[in-house]
Amino acid sequence: MKYTHTDRPGFLLGFIDFFTAGIFFLLYMPLGGLQDELEEIIGHKVMPYWKAYVLGIPTLFIYTLVWMARISEEVKEKAIELGLDGPYTSWRHMFWWNTLGLPLMGPAVATHRFFNTLNRVEKELNRRGS
Numbered sequence: 001m002k003y004t005h006t007d008r009p010g011f012l013l014g015f016i017d018f019f020t021a022g023i024f025f026l027l028y029m030p031l032g033g034l035q036d037e038l039e040e041i042i043g044h045k046v047m048p049y050w051k052a053y054v055l056g057i058p059t060l061f062i063y064t065l066v067w068m069a070r071i072s073e074e075v076k077e078k079a080i081e082l083g084l085d086g087p088y089t090s091w092r093h094m095f096w097w098n099t100l101g102l103p104l105m106g107p108a109v110a111t112h113r114f115f116n117t118l119n120r121v122e123k124e125l126n127r128r129g130s
Contacts, residue, residue, distance in 0.1 A: 001040050003122035005033065010119075014111025022064065026050055041121060042074040069094040072114050079117050082124045089114040 017024045029035045029049040039045055047067065056064030073091035080088070089110075097110035 006119050006122045008115045010112035010115025011108050014108035018107045065098050075117050079121050084120050089117040
């Protein structure tokens with residue numbers, strides 16, 4: 001698969017998602033092709049974001065956060081497998097910036113790191129022709 005969205009502006013996307021309470025990613029995940037790309041990169045199907053979002057409502061979005069943190073960890077593992085230098089996204093980075101960093105725009109910081117890692121993984125996969 002050739003990845004065409006290798007320069008996603010993570011901080012901006014995180015900022016928008018923060019101020020829309022996650023609604024932005026309800027549209028961006030399927031329409032922006034992100035769901036398909038993530039599944040291709042990590043090598044298996046994942047629950048659609050909209051389902052994680054809906055399940056997150058009664059849990060004050062903890063379910064959604066853990067869902068995203070798990071994917072972040074898998075993207076980190078792919079980056080390490082490809083031999084890319086850090087810093088990487090990770091379960092811990094995604095979870096803690098989204099909880100303790102909330103008053104400091106932590107979700108945007110976590111999303112920036114996530115997309116930074118994802119962009120580098122996609123560029124490397126394109127370079128290798130994978």
